[in-house]
Structure formats: structure tokens, C-alpha cells
């Protein structure tokens with residue numbers, strides 16, 4: 001599956017047949033994406049290959065450790081490595097495929113009151129253990 005940013009400078013390939021993603025409804029993701037929830041996949045380091053633009057990525061880090069990686073040219077959110085596990089987080093909206101399925105929802109207690117985004121699938125009040133999330137999303141890749 002190919003993913004690319006708004007301007008096309010950043011391009012990557014996720015070497016998976018189907019992507020399971022989670023939606024995060026926290027207030028930080030809301031600010032970062034400008035939408036009700038972020039939609040992200042978790043991809044093994046070996047399964048994500050940069051096609052172009054890896055050197056065109058900027059990073060902003062909040063004092064709490066929350067980071068935002070984005071295309072320097074167009075500002076699209078782009079894949080970035082998890083800090084303590086061998087996976088990439090990859091924004092689902094960049095991926096040019098419909099073989100994407102929501103497998104979990106996190107921080108559902110923070111969901112915007114106005115949001116109509118469903119939080120029904122495997123909801124977690126806050127943040128589950130990374131391993132638990134990976135088990136839900138990457139079972140097929142393991």
C-alpha cells in the first residue's frame with residue numbers, strides 16, 4: 001500500500017495486505033489533525049519503506065513528549081517511529097487503499113461532544129498498553 005502526503009513530497013510503502021487502525025480521540029490528536037480523531041496504523045519497522053521525502057519531515061515535540069511529525073512542505077501528518085518499540089505509527093488518511101479497518105478506539109472519554117465518529121470498536125477509556133494495541137492491530141503481521 002502506498003501512502004503520500006498532500007503535496008506528494010513524502011511517500012512510503014506499507015508492505016501489508018490490510019491495515020488495521022485505531023482512532024485516538026484525545027485533545028492533543030484533535031489539535032494535531034484538526035479533526036475529531038486521529039486515525040493511525042501501527043506498522044512493523046521492516047514493513048514500512050520510504051519511497052521519497054524522508055528528509056523533508058519536520059518534528060515538533062511537546063514538553064510532555066507528544067510529538068508531531070509532518071511534511072515540511074505541506075504540513076501533512078506523516079509516519080514516525082514509536083519511541084520504545086519497533087513500530088511506525090502511520091496516519092491512515094495518507095494511505096491510498098480502502099483495505100483499512102478500524103480495530104480500536106482510545107481516549108474515548110476525551111472524545112469531542114460534537115463528534116459523530118464512532119467509538120464502538122474495542123473502546124479504551126484512555127491509553128491501553130502499547131502491547132495490547134499492537135495485539136489488536138498487528139495480529140495478522142505477527
Ligand SMILES: [Zn+2]
Nearest residue numbers: 005007071074
Ligand atoms: Zn507534503
Ligand SMILES: [Zn+2]
Nearest residue numbers: 024025026029
Ligand atoms: Zn491522541
